[in-house]
Amino acid sequence: MHVLLVEDDALVASGIRAGLATFDFVVDGVATMAEARRAMDTVHSDVVIVDRGLPDGDGLTLVEEWRAAGRQTPVLILTARDAVRDRVDGLSSGADDYLVKPFDLDELVARLYALLRRAAGRASGILHHGPLSLDPAARQVAVNGEDVVLSRRELVLLEAFLYAPHSVLSAGQLKDSLYGLNDDVESNALNVHIHHLRRKLGNGVIETVRGLGYRLGRAEAVAVPGAAGDPPPGQVSP
Incomplete structure (x- = not known):
């Protein structure tokens, strides 16, 4: 954030x-x-x-x-x-x-x-989305009680979606959540992080809204850890 x-x-x-x-x-x-x-x-x-x-x-x-x-x-x-x-x-x-x-x-x-x-209109300190939970203070993510290992930026990206579950977030907003003004950011960095989240949490966990950005997918789209996603668009530093 x-x-x-x-x-x-x-x-x-x-x-x-x-x-x-x-x-x-x-x-x-x-x-x-x-x-x-x-x-x-x-x-x-x-x-x-x-x-x-x-x-x-x-x-x-x-x-x-x-x-x-x-x-x-x-x-x-x-x-x-x-x-x-x-x-x-x-x-x-x-x-x-x-x-x-x-x-x-x-x-x-x-x-x-x-x-x-x-x-975000949330009362609990733990962010929930169907079987998915994220503890912001502990920096821990789980699906159906099973821990999921995310990189630092994957976790921050997921957190941004969970704090705005009904909003379409632009690529610019998401990049601002991930990087500071003086950070060097590769052009495909956001796409790579979204790909990894989909691979780990289910392909529908993040939806693409053409021309506008991305939004959190339906809770039913959250899959068990290790679900397959799209082919990786490239690699960036964590």
């Missing part, structure tokens, strides 16, 4: 990026409001983390702008301001959650998953 991090403290930003990477989050970081505005127009983010004290203004202004423009991306405010009034102002601006520095990485991750879950 893609996280846009708006944080001007380089040390804090580096720690967040490294910590979230261990949970397979793809993080792109910016340090100013101006850069955040450009990033929101450039990349599809699943959740945004915003610091309040930015060099060119209050991060709450960004949240208010995005909400006024109709952007519904979940936003978590991350700041050292811990007064009740500050928390109320943050949530009233349109932010979905508020976390005070210093913070524990496990709490930040738990809050991000909660935001993603709410945005």
Whole structure:
């Protein structure tokens, strides 16, 4: 899943990026409001983390702008301001959650998953789709209780579909969930990852919507691990 991090403290930003990477989050970081505005127009983010004290203004202004423009991306405010009034102002601006520095990485991750879950209209922490289950925190996938081994990017791709089970996701959205803005991406990388998911979870687990992108297939399409799929379109690095 893609996280846009708006944080001007380089040390804090580096720690967040490294910590979230261990949970397979793809993080792109910016340090100013101006850069955040450009990033929101450039990349599809699943959740945004915003610091309040930015060099060119209050991060709450960004949240208010995005909400006024109709952007519904979940936003978590991350700041050292811990007064009740500050928390109320943050949530009233349109932010979905508020976390005070210093913070524990496990709490930040738990809050991000909660935001993603709410945005997807899911109540459980475990993502289910028929016999398929994915535990985001443990990074584990199973079919009918049998563990399925996925690569890191295969798991992230599956997670993106499970968090948006009724949506058609464009190739651009999916690539943003898998790669950062500065990553070198081979042209067939997405097709390869989708092929591997189909091979491991059933050929119909992901449906192609011609001209638009891809969507999660019917729950009945999930097959036992090892089901055959289409011939591999090529190879890419994991």
